[in-house]
Amino acid sequence: MFNCQRDMVSGIANRFVEGGPAHVVTITDVAHEAGVSISTVSYVMSGKRAISPMTRERVERAIQSLGFSPHAGARSLASRSTNVIGLQAPLRTGVDVHVVMQVVTGVVTRARAHGYDILLLASDDSEALQRAANGSMVDALVVMDIESDDPRIETLSKLGHPSVLIGLPDGRRTLPCVDFDFEAAGWMAVDRLAGEGHRRLVLIGSPPEVMQRHTAYADRLARGFLAACQASGVIGSVHACPSDERAADVAREIVRSDPEASGFFIHNEGGLPHAAAAIVAARGDSRRPAVMALCPEDLARATPGLMDSIAIPAESMGAAATDMLCAILSEGATPTVRLLPPALTSISTVR
Amino acid sequence: MFNCQRDMVSGIANRFVEGGPAHVVTITDVAHEAGVSISTVSYVMSGKRAISPMTRERVERAIQSLGFSPHAGARSLASRSTNVIGLQAPLRTGVDVHVVMQVVTGVVTRARAHGYDILLLASDDSEALQRAANGSMVDALVVMDIESDDPRIETLSKLGHPSVLIGLPDGRRTLPCVDFDFEAAGWMAVDRLAGEGHRRLVLIGSPPEVMQRHTAYADRLARGFLAACQASGVIGSVHACPSDERAADVAREIVRSDPEASGFFIHNEGGLPHAAAAIVAARGDSRRPAVMALCPEDLARATPGLMDSIAIPAESMGAAATDMLCAILSEGATPTVRLLPPALTSISTVR
DNA sequence: CTGAAAGCGCTAACAG
DNA sequence: CTGTTAGCGCTTTCAG
Numbered sequence: 202m203f204n205c206q207r208d209m210v211s212g213i214a215n216r217f218v219e220g221g222p223a224h225v226v227t228i229t230d231v232a233h234e235a236g237v238s239i240s241t242v243s244y245v246m247s248g249k250r251a252i253s254p255m256t257r258e259r260v261e262r263a264i265q266s267l268g269f270s271p272h273a274g275a276r277s278l279a280s281r282s283t284n285v286i287g288l289q290a291p292l293r294t295g296v297d298v299h300v301v302m303q304v305v306t307g308v309v310t311r312a313r314a315h316g317y318d319i320l321l322l323a324s325d326d327s328e329a330l331q332r333a334a335n336g337s338m339v340d341a342l343v344v345m346d347i348e349s350d351d352p353r354i355e356t357l358s359k360l361g362h363p364s365v366l367i368g369l370p371d372g373r374r375t376l377p378c379v380d381f382d383f384e385a386a387g388w389m390a391v392d393r394l395a396g397e398g399h400r401r402l403v404l405i406g407s408p409p410e411v412m413q414r415h416t417a418y419a420d421r422l423a424r425g426f427l428a429a430c431q432a433s434g435v436i437g438s439v440h441a442c443p444s445d446e447r448a449a450d451v452a453r454e455i456v457r458s459d460p461e462a463s464g465f466f467i468h469n470e471g472g473l474p475h476a477a478a479a480i481v482a483a484r485g486d487s488r489r490p491a492v493m494a495l496c497p498e499d500l501a502r503a504t505p506g507l508m509d510s511i512a513i514p515a516e517s518m519g520a521a522a523t524d525m526l527c528a529i530l531s532e533g534a535t536p537t538v539r540l541l542p543p544a545l546t547s548i549s550t551v552r
Numbered sequence: 553m554f555n556c557q558r559d560m561v562s563g564i565a566n567r568f569v570e571g572g573p574a575h576v577v578t579i580t581d582v583a584h585e586a587g588v589s590i591s592t593v594s595y596v597m598s599g600k601r602a603i604s605p606m607t608r609e610r611v612e613r614a615i616q617s618l619g620f621s622p623h624a625g626a627r628s629l630a631s632r633s634t635n636v637i638g639l640q641a642p643l644r645t646g647v648d649v650h651v652v653m654q655v656v657t658g659v660v661t662r663a664r665a666h667g668y669d670i671l672l673l674a675s676d677d678s679e680a681l682q683r684a685a686n687g688s689m690v691d692a693l694v695v696m697d698i699e700s701d702d703p704r705i706e707t708l709s710k711l712g713h714p715s716v717l718i719g720l721p722d723g724r725r726t727l728p729c730v731d732f733d734f735e736a737a738g739w740m741a742v743d744r745l746a747g748e749g750h751r752r753l754v755l756i757g758s759p760p761e762v763m764q765r766h767t768a769y770a771d772r773l774a775r776g777f778l779a780a781c782q783a784s785g786v787i788g789s790v791h792a793c794p795s796d797e798r799a800a801d802v803a804r805e806i807v808r809s810d811p812e813a814s815g816f817f818i819h820n821e822g823g824l825p826h827a828a829a830a831i832v833a834a835r836g837d838s839r840r841p842a843v844m845a846l847c848p849e850d851l852a853r854a855t856p857g858l859m860d861s862i863a864i865p866a867e868s869m870g871a872a873a874t875d876m877l878c879a880i881l882s883e884g885a886t887p888t889v890r891l892l893p894p895a896l897t898s899i900s901t902v903r
Numbered sequence: 904c905t906g907a908a909a910g911c912g913c914t915a916a917c918a919g
Numbered sequence: 920c921t922g923t924t925a926g927c928g929c930t931t932t933c934a935g
Binding site: 225226268269270271272273274275276277278283285288292298299301302305306309310312313318319320321322323324331332333335336337338444445446449471472474475478499502503504505 | 622625626628629652653657661664673682687689822823825826829850855856
C-alpha cells in the first residue's frame, strides 16, 4: 500500500517534469501498465516460470511501449551476476596492435552473442582484476598477453571468478588457456622453407624488450623453429628485431653476415615491411630470398614481397576464449588448454 | 540486532565453506571490523563528510585487512551513477585499426585517471547505446566513427546521458565533438608539397566504401586538400583507393595517367606501403616523387619511402573526448566542438 | 499460473 | 563528528 502510493506520486511528479532527464522506467511501471505484479514482469523477462500467453503478451507490450530496460545494477545486486565479462587487453606499445584489436573483436562479438557485455579494464595489473572481480563488476575475466611467469595467474586463481587466459604460461597451468600454437607455426615455416630448398633459415622475431620479458609466445616460436630446423637438417638462427624502420638495418646486417641464408621468417608487425624490403633488396635479383611472415592475414596482404605467410587467427582466439568462458559460466564446463593451429596463407604476390 | 545476527551467522558459515567462492566482503563487515556504522564507512570512502582521523584510520585499516571493494551494482543502484563510461568503437574492418586502437587507449587511460571504467559496447548501432544508457550501465558515452549524417546522433540527443562524439557530423551539431582537423591537414600537406616545388598533387584517400559511406573525415580532408591546391595555384586531384595490395595498381595507374603529378598525399592505412612503394617505383629514380602520409606516427615510421607525414594524434583525441566528458559529468562543463590540429612529423628516412 | 514480500549492498537524508 | 534508516530496482523464495 505504502509502496503503491509512493510509486503513484513519483509517477505523477515525473509526468510533469519539464526538460529534465526522461523518467527512468522501472519494473514497477511496467507492472502497473500491464496490470500484473512485478514478479510476473520479472519472470516474463527471465523465462524462469510458466506464464500464460495472455499475460505474457500484455507484459511484453508494456515493456515495448514504455521502452523499459532493467537497471543493470539492481539486477546484479539481486541476482549476484552482472552479465559482464572483464577483458584485460594490453594497450601499451610494443605489442601487435592488429592482433590485439582482432582478439578484442573476437571477444566482444562472441560475448555479445552469449548475452554478455565487455568491461575493458584500464590497467594490466593484478589490482585491476581484483577490483573488477571483488567489486562485482564482472562475472568472469579474459586476460590477454600472458607472460611465462605472470603474477596475474596467482591472483586469478584465488579470485573466485572464472577466467580464461589468452596466452600459454609456463608451469602448473591451473587456469584455462587459449593461444595460437606458436611452436607448430615454427615447424610449419621451416617445413615450407626447407621444402622450397632453402638450407639456411633465419627467424626474425620480436623486439628485444619483448624477448626479454620472456613473453611465452616468442620463446615457443623460436623453440619450434629451431627444433624443426634440426629435424629437417637445415641451419637456423634467431634474431631479435626492433619494430620500426631500424628493422631494415638489422635485416641488412643479417644478410651481410650470413650470405648463405635464403629463407626468412619474420614475426614482427612493425618491422615487417622494412625487414622484408631490406632483405629482398640486399640479396639482389639474382639471389631472390624466400620471405615468410607470421601475422594476421590482412597485414600479410598489405606487405609487398612476401612468398607467403602464416596467419595468426587472432579473432578466432578471442572467440574461442570467450566461448570457453561462457561454457564454464553456464554449464560448468571443464577448463582446458586450447592451442589453435597455424594455417598457411598463400599471398597473391604483386608483380 | 537482527542484522547483526544474520551477519555473524553468514560470517561463520563462510569461514567454513571449503573450496567455494570466497565470502564477498560487504560494507557491513567493514563496519563491524572497525567498530563503526556502515554510513561512516561509506563516508570514509566518499569523503562526503568530515571524519575524525582516528575513525578514518580504523576504517581504512579494516578495508585493507578485509580486502573490501564495494559492490558496483549496489552502489549504482543507490547513487544513481555507475562510474562507467560506455565506448562505442568500430570493430569492423575498413577502418584504421591503428587509429581506433590508439583512440581507445586514450579513452581508457584518461577515464581511469578520472575514476571511470570503460564498457565496450558490442555493436555500432543506436540500440546498443540505448541499452547501455537506459539500463543504467553507464553514466555517459563516447561514440567513435561518426558519419556525416549519423542516426546515432538523434538517439544520443534524447538519451538523457551526456555523450561526446569522436568525429564531426554535418548539420546542427548539438552534441560535443572531438576530432582531428582533417581540413587543416589537407591544407598542411599541400603547403608542404607545393613548398617543395611540386605543381601537381594527388590525394590518395580512403577505400571506395568509406568514401561512399560519406564518412565525414574523408570529405573534409579532400575539401581542405582541394581548397589549398586552388589557393596555392597548383593542380590537385583526389582518388579512392583499396586498402590492400591492390593499392599498388591504383597508384601505378595514377602515375601512368598523370605523369606530371609529383606530390602525393596518402591517407589509407592498409594501402599505404603498397601505394608508396608503387609510386616511387613507377616514377623511377630520375623523377623522384614526394610522398606524404596521414597516419599515426608509428605507422609512418614503419613505412619506407615517405618524405614526411602528418600525424593523426589518435590517443590525444581519445583523451580529449574523455576529459571533456568527465568535465561535463562533474562540473557541468559546456559541450563544445574541439578539432585537434595536425602536426608535421619528419621521418628519419631509410637509405 | 500469479502475487506478496524479503532482501541484495550501498548512499544519503535525517537526527542527534 | 557519528549513527539510524529509508529506499534504489530487481530476483526469488514462499504462499496461494
